[in-house]
Amino acid sequence: MIVPFAAGGPTDTVARLIAQAMSTALGQTVVVENVGGAGGTLGAQRCAQARPDGYTILLHHIGMATIPTLYRRLAYDPLGGFETVGLVTEVPMTLIGRKTLSAQTMTELAALVRREGQNLNYANAGIGAASHLCGLLLQQALGTKMTTVPYRGTGPAMNDLLAGTVDLMCDQTTNTTEQIKAGSVRAFAATTPARIAALPDLPTAAEGGLPGFEVSVWHGLYAPKATPAAIIARLNQALLAALTDANVGTRFAALGTAPVPVARATPEAHRAFWQADIAKWRPLIQAAGQYAD
Numbered sequence: 001m002i003v004p005f006a007a008g009g010p011t012d013t014v015a016r017l018i019a020q021a022m023s024t025a026l027g028q029t030v031v032v033e034n035v036g037g038a039g040g041t042l043g044a045q046r047c048a049q050a051r052p053d054g055y056t057i058l059l060h061h062i063g064m065a066t067i068p069t070l071y072r073r074l075a076y077d078p079l080g081g082f083e084t085v086g087l088v089t090e091v092p093m094t095l096i097g098r099k100t101l102s103a104q105t106m107t108e109l110a111a112l113v114r115r116e117g118q119n120l121n122y123a124n125a126g127i128g129a130a131s132h133l134c135g136l137l138l139q140q141a142l143g144t145k146m147t148t149v150p151y152r153g154t155g156p157a158m159n160d161l162l163a164g165t166v167d168l169m170c171d172q173t174t175n176t177t178e179q180i181k182a183g184s185v186r187a188f189a190a191t192t193p194a195r196i197a198a199l200p201d202l203p204t205a206a207e208g209g210l211p212g213f214e215v216s217v218w219h220g221l222y223a224p225k226a227t228p229a230a231i232i233a234r235l236n237q238a239l240l241a242a243l244t245d246a247n248v249g250t251r252f253a254a255l256g257t258a259p260v261p262v263a264r265a266t267p268e269a270h271r272a273f274w275q276a277d278i279a280k281w282r283p284l285i286q287a288a289g290q291y292a293d
Contacts (some may be wrong), residue, residue, distance in 0.1 A: 002058045036157055056224065069286065070128045085221035088218075094191065097168045133281065135148060140284070167198075
């Protein structure tokens, strides 16, 4: 199972939980291989160009919906190079800031951002990362721009936020829940329609005066194009077994997320959702005029 990001990050966390449970269902070990770099495209390319025999699969996040627009020149087909196996989870995101920031609430933060604009530093994990996309939505919702500071991943970005070097960032609950609960950062909002079960005291962005500021990081499982239907079906069966595994559910809940319902985890539902999300992000990325190549 290729993970196109560094070990220890939120996508890697999801992958290792799923891989362990799928190993049981398949009766053989699923080995996670981290192939990071180039915004997740190097790992995706490795999978797209692999032999379509079911022994190389890819676990990727929302980047699969943005790569077709963000990257205008790729060594693989970002749409036609894969078979979908199934959706895995949708991880909520949280908007957080350094604990010494003057704003205390989402309303106060919105006023601060509109007032200070580019005097505020917004950290992200690079163009196309979920944290970058969340920042695009935030700036669009507030009608102003901040100074964006790209990092090689959310790990170093979080370190600088904890040190007070940057002001704000947006990241998945798999990476922020423990920091929020410990009081190491200031949490302003959840980017979800309803409050997050693991963080019940954290208001949604809509509650803070920003309706429509909603983004989650979905993860899906893929195989190379032309992988036989019987193999896709077998992989999907193993994925469904993992998604309904009690331990996976418990671990996901502790990270502020949950496995997707079985009906959304079919290859067909996954592909339809993926294509709809490409259509959602394309105009936003084009309007920003920021490309990764």
